[in-house]
Amino acid sequence: MLNYIWAFMILLGITIGAFTGNMGNVSTETLNSAKEAVSLCVTMLGVMSLWTGLMGVARGCGLMEKLTRLMMPVIRLLFPTLPKEHIVNEYIASNMIANILGLGWAATPVGINAMKELKSISGGGTAASVDMCTFLIVNMSSLQLIPVNIIAYRSQYGSVTPSSILAPAIIATTCSTLAGVAFSMIMRKRGDKR
Amino acid sequence: MNFLLYISDYIIPLIFFYVVGYAILAGSDIFSDFIEGAKEGFEVTLGIMPTLIGLLAAVGILRASGAFGLLENISRILQLPAQLVPVVIVKMFSSSAATGLLLDLYKSVGPDSYIGVLASVIMSSSETIFYTVSVYFGSVGIKKTRYVIPGAIIATIAGIIGSVLVLRL
Structure with a gap:
């Protein structure tokens, strides 16, 4: 592309x-x-290293793991039919957490693992399962809460308040994620009826 | 809007406070964890540098040629400020190409202008739909994408509408 x-x-x-x-x-x-x-x-x-450094601290003290566990109720809600103890839950959770914290590159490998597991759960084939659709739509609805890169760009181009976009960005991201979640849930319901 | 600016000021310091406070109480080796993490970010940034050079040069060519003037007609139909249309469309295909356009916008209208802020918020609340679908589904051999693309486009549009509305507050 x-x-x-x-x-x-x-x-x-x-x-x-x-x-x-x-x-x-x-x-x-x-x-x-x-x-x-x-x-x-x-x-x-400077900006990226500072941020990923802080995330390194969060990982080292177990905060990242705690956040991943906190995601579990959300995952149950989004994927009600997934087996509860399956490793895929963990993959999906850490993919979402990495996206939320603005670590996009760290999110992709674990996201692909999640996709592989979802495929084996759905029994293979070349058509996407409902869970795969939900996972990808939520992923693409932009989960990123802290747009570190945009803040860095803004400061490079002389913004007086580079981080002033944070609150509006969080609200806009919430809008897009809610729309993605709602759409996925509606499509899941419709699929059940058929 | 002022209230949102006020909250924005607090978010990053509070995250720092929380993470560092939590880590020091948990007794982890915080500074070397920080260095490890920072190295990762350093490498990632260096890794995207060649991409940015290529893309900024291409956007520079396009702008200097006067091509963006032609886009104003499209934007009138979509009711978005003319400069934003290419950013929104390109973002669906390639994040780095959209970044090139965004930076160009910062240069011409400034990152703190209405359009600069709107573009920042839109960029923060949208994803590279087509690229992501091809990476994720491509890696596991899915060909039938069903309702994924419409769903992602609906989410993106909701994000754009949300961006415009939140900046009117």
Whole structure:
């Protein structure tokens, strides 16, 4: 996907630039943007490392595990038919916690494990089970409560209050997650009736 | 809105206080845990640097060419500020490409302007739908995605509506 988007932006930009006579700008901007990406990463290094460091502390003292256990009632609600003692519950919970805390890259491997287990529970096949659908929709409804990366970007671009978006972002994320959960539950009910 | 700003100020310090307080009472080796975790973030950031260089250059080309002017017509139909349309659409396909566009927006209108804040909130409350579906379902060989995509799009739209409404408070 990224291949096409990237090529599209470059080819379209240069073509339009040629027609609108902006080639000088295009040329300067290309080089400036590359420089800018590096200075952005320097800011990011600080903010991201601080955050993942704090999450390391949370993991080391068992707080992360505690949070995962707190997720269990939510998982029972979302996946009422999953076997209670199955390892998949733990995978789903830690995937959600990692997403909530803004550790997206840590969420993916454990999320894929969860998906594998869900597939073996559903008995294989190439069609998604209801549980798989719920898991993925909730995952994609954006669980992230603390958008660390957005805060880092904002501070790099001179925001006076980089973290001022936190409360609105939490509310907006709640809206999207509630909509995703509601939709999944409705679809599950409809499937039961059939 | 002022009230929300006020809460925002407290969230990160409180998380720090809670985590560090909990850890010191639990007696874990907090500073070396911190260093371990920070290393991870350091590596991840360094890892995305080449991606960002490539994408920021591509967005730079697109902007300097004057292509974004053409998007204003689409945005009038969708009732969103013109600059936000590409961010919202691209975000569904690629998070890093959307980041490139977001940063471009910060540069042109500023991160604290209405559009800058709205874009930040929308970016924080949406996910890369198509990419995520292909990673998760691709890894276990699922071809029939059933109602996953409509569900994810509904959630994304709810997030956008929520973002617009919450900033009107």
